Amino acid sequence: MAGPRRFESALLRVKNLEESVKFYTKVMGLSEVMRDRNGIVYLACGLDEHPDMAIVEGGTGMDCFTMRVDTEKELEAYRAKLAERNVATDAGEDKEPNQKKWIRFKLPSSYVIEIAVIAERDYPRSQEPFIRSRPAHAPIDADHINYLAPDAKAELDFLNKVLGYAITDVKMTEKQDPNQWVWTGVRAGEYHHDIGLQPTWGDRESKLHHIAWTFTNMEHMTAMIDRVSQEGIMLELGPGRQPIGNISAYFWEPGGNRFELSTDMPMIPSGARTRYFWKREVFSWGGEFPKSFIKGS
Ligand SMILES: [Fe+2]
Structure with missing residues (x-):
């Protein structure tokens, strides 16, 4: 079984949600793409369609990070492998913008990792960014x-x-x-x-x-x-x-x-x-x- 693909995003805790949104958007050039009912704000670099960071207010550090796989079949293979090792997994669909199915489980460090099938084109394209107003200094x-x-x-x-x-x-x-x-x-x-x-x-x-x-x-x-x-x-x-x-x-x-x-x-x-x-x-x-x-x- 191939490993998961690249790192996609992380859910971070921040001291002040609105101050952070302001810094990430006005200074770093990220774009706010969604807010959910749990108070999580999703931000994107904007070349591709998937958020690159999510933030929630309260403390600092990381709650969870997301890695990507290409197909639901790969996701199921992970789920089976984790079940063999008695690692409990949660599973669901459509939790974040442009995300299809996902599974989540705890690593030995107790960090939660999410493996997700992302519903978007495969790679960032500078000539047709998902967010056209992104500033030139924003990260890729x-x-x-x-x-x-x-x-x-x-x-x-x-x-x-x-x-x-x-x-x-x-x-x-x-x-x-x-x-x-x-x-x-x-x-x-x-x-x-x-x-x-x-x-x-x-x-x-x-x-x-x-x-x-x-x-x-x-x-x-x-x-x-x-x-x-x-x-x-x-x-x-x-x-x-x-x-x-x-x-x-x-x-x-x-x-x-x-x-x-x-x-x-x-x-x-x-x-x-x-x-x-x-x-x-x-x-x-x-x-x-x-x-x-x-x-x-
Ligand atoms: Fe590093």
Whole structure:
């Protein structure tokens, strides 16, 4: 069975719903596409028809994230595989805009993952965006999520063996023991990673580390960084090139979650072996991690 396809969206908690909607739409250039009766607001980058983020008021962090499969047959295959392992699933239809059937279940980290069949064209098309008024600096798409899990080994095992994600890169500790790692990225297809995973540091709670957004190139990313800085928001880290290949910059958005802006993510051929590496510097270009960077939301 093929793994699920790319990361689609995440449901985040934000401190103040209307302030966040204002920031995401007026500053980041996302578009509000729907509000539901549970107070959830769905936002989209607008090149394709599916929302890239949903938000709800109350706290910070992530409630749930969505991965996509192409067919109902694939969805059923997941449901059967999860039932074999006694993993309880919820199932339904049409919960979000442009979504068909979905199943939801808990990961070992206790985060809820949703696997969904999306009712839309297959890929973003710049020449005929779903939302024509989207500004040029808006991200192309939701890129990936990165979270912290207390038992990161069990989480990785589940993502790999049950859900079929390939393990792309493992960043080890300075001891360079493959069983002791500080970060790993897993991929559904050829995109370097759809999920980044880290062990929690001295905390038994799973936490969101960041949500990432895709940009066409450095110039596109610079336009967003300029726009965000005009609102008085400073970058926490970057921009710089990661040892895994992409260029990224991070900041804390007003809702209380960390966002990454990302471009130039490498494509990894299927079947490529997992790469184990260690590097002291945060970026291949140098620099150190700020202390705040181990914190999640
Ligand atoms: Fe990331």
